[in-house]
Amino acid sequence: MPTQSYHLPGIxxxxxxxxxVGPRGVEVEHAVVSPDLITRALDSVLAARARxxxxxxVGEIIEVIARVAAKWRRPDSPWLPQxxxxxxxxxxxxxxxxxxxxxxxxxxxxxxxxxxxxxxxxGGANALDGFVPSPWGERHAIGPDLVAHISAxxxxxxxxxxxxxxxxxxxxxxxxxxxxxxxxAALVGRSLAEIDPDTGACVAAxxxxxxxxxxxxxxxxxxxxxxVEGSDETVAAVQTAARGRVLGFGRRLSLAVVAREATIDxxxxxxxxxxxxxxxxxxxxxSPQVVYVERGGAASPAEIAEALGNALIALARDLPRGxxxxxxxxxxxxxxxxxxxxxxxGKDIRxxxxxxxxxxxxxxxxxxxxxxxxxxxxLRVKPLTRLEDLPAELGSWAGLVxxxxxxxxxxxxxxxxxxxxxxxxxxxxxxxxQMQHPPVAWHHGGLPRLGSLLRxxxxxxxxxxx
Numbered sequence: 001m002p003t004q005s006y007h008l009p010g011i012x013x014x015x016x017x018x019x020x021v022g023p024r025g026v027e028v029e030h031a032v033v034s035p036d037l038i039t040r041a042l043d044s045v046l047a048a049r050a051r052x053x054x055x056x057x058v059g060e061i062i063e064v065i066a067r068v069a070a071k072w073r074r075p076d077s078p079w080l081p082q083x084x085x086x087x088x089x090x091x092x093x094x095x096x097x098x099x100x101x102x103x104x105x106x107x108x109x110x111x112x113x114x115x116x117x118x119x120x121x122x123g124g125a126n127a128l129d130g131f132v133p134s135p136w137g138e139r140h141a142i143g144p145d146l147v148a149h150i151s152a153x154x155x156x157x158x159x160x161x162x163x164x165x166x167x168x169x170x171x172x173x174x175x176x177x178x179x180x181x182x183x184x185a186a187l188v189g190r191s192l193a194e195i196d197p198d199t200g201a202c203v204a205a206x207x208x209x210x211x212x213x214x215x216x217x218x219x220x221x222x223x224x225x226x227x228v229e230g231s232d233e234t235v236a237a238v239q240t241a242a243r244g245r246v247l248g249f250g251r252r253l254s255l256a257v258v259a260r261e262a263t264i265d266x267x268x269x270x271x272x273x274x275x276x277x278x279x280x281x282x283x284x285x286x287s288p289q290v291v292y293v294e295r296g297g298a299a300s301p302a303e304i305a306e307a308l309g310n311a312l313i314a315l316a317r318d319l320p321r322g323x324x325x326x327x328x329x330x331x332x333x334x335x336x337x338x339x340x341x342x343x344x345x346g347k348d349i350r351x352x353x354x355x356x357x358x359x360x361x362x363x364x365x366x367x368x369x370x371x372x373x374x375x376x377x378x379l380r381v382k383p384l385t386r387l388e389d390l391p392a393e394l395g396s397w398a399g400l401v402x403x404x405x406x407x408x409x410x411x412x413x414x415x416x417x418x419x420x421x422x423x424x425x426x427x428x429x430x431x432x433x434q435m436q437h438p439p440v441a442w443h444h445g446g447l448p449r450l451g452s453l454l455r456x457x458x459x460x461x462x463x464x465x466x
Contacts, residue, residue, distance in 0.1 A: 003083075038218045091153075091156055137459045146222060147174075151229055152178055165440075165450050167203070278321075288405055306350075368393045369395060
């Protein structure tokens with residue numbers, strides 16, 4: 001039976017087409033989307049929201065999300081096998097990689113973490129249910145009627161934080177997944193409907209090719225908030241076309257930094273970095289491309305680079321990389337050849353990792369100026385004289401930095417974080433090995449996830465003699 005890339009509650013006459021995806025020919029069934037079908041889907045989820053979700057206590061919504069996430073995490077989950085097969089076919093990631101990352105996508109969404117998340121962004125979860133006391137009187141957080149999510153396809157699961165956060169704001173949600181990962185949003189929508197039909201009726205998902213303006217405009221003309229992830233060009237196009245507010249997340253990149261004090265434990269450091277690089281085959285905005293190592297520690301930057309090369313080779317045995325496209329193959333080969341040419345020319349360039357021309361590759365280079373790699377498990381290791389020099393070495397790339405994996409004394413990392421916050425767009429500093437596992441409360445792009453969806457209404461108390 002084909003995996004459906006759509007979840008359109010309330011619509012029974014969905015026209016469909018089926019395609020074979022991947023080398024094993026996995027069947028994916030797409031809805032044949034038209035402006036009329038999108039309009040009917042919008043009408044359906046908005047009506048369901050008005051009937052149930054709008055007046056539902058946020059605590060009940062949290063419990064539904066937590067139940068769904070817990071069932072996805074279970075080894076006997078009824079949805080995991082279908083999702084794993086479809087994702088391996090559509091994303092190009094290896095089966096081992098999908099099996100490793102898929103349950104973890106649902107890890108942040110426990111009831112305890114969701115309560116903490118909501119309270120941290122609203123000052124108290126009850127503010128979403130009605131008026132609560134404030135220093136000036138009373139206040140109430142109100143979510144949008146409809147949130148649209150337009151997802152990038154570089155890594156699976158990008159829709160989950162947007163979906164669950166929108167439901168916490170008591171909004172209906174329509175998800176448009178990308179060609180590179182069209183199925184998971186619909187599977188999660190159907191799992192919500194199985195666990196709680198009222199909540200599942202407020203969620204729709206359907207894939208259609210990007211840039212289909214007639215379809216895009218139908219969705220964007222009615223969404224109160226649009227969350228869009230993708231290229232800068234995609235974000236700009238949505239900002240132009242949308243009626244409501246747009247939360248846009250374009251191109252971003254990440255890096256890692258190792259303070260000299262942390263180099264005493266090379267094995268732990270390189271294991272964490274290798275995992276951050278290897279998960280999702282280095283495709284996401286949280287995948288480090290450059291590792292900075294402060295000089296003067298127990299291990300030199302070049303020694304860290306060599307250990308990283310070995311660690312990437314070892315991890316590739318358990319988490320093999322998916323097949324490269326011809327463009328990726330050419331890019332990795334060019335990355336290695338460029339390093340080899342500079343080494344032959346007399347520069348202190350060293351190459352570590354898999355000896356094959358397109359295997360996992362680590363290049364040590366003494367020039368500390370930031371320069372991205374071609375991805376596909378390629379990495380640069382660069383020295384820093386002082387940790388404090390890092391922001392200056394980012395140069396024009398500072399505005400694209402999303403996350404920094406860091407190892408070092410807390411006081412030094414805190415000082416670095418403050419400097420990065422002022423001189424770059426970095427929004428997340430985390431321990432090495434955790435870069436691909438952000439908490440639900442991560443301020444993506446520096447913005448509050450839930451708070452960005454809300455508006456507030458205040459009732460002020462009388463001030464006395466005014």
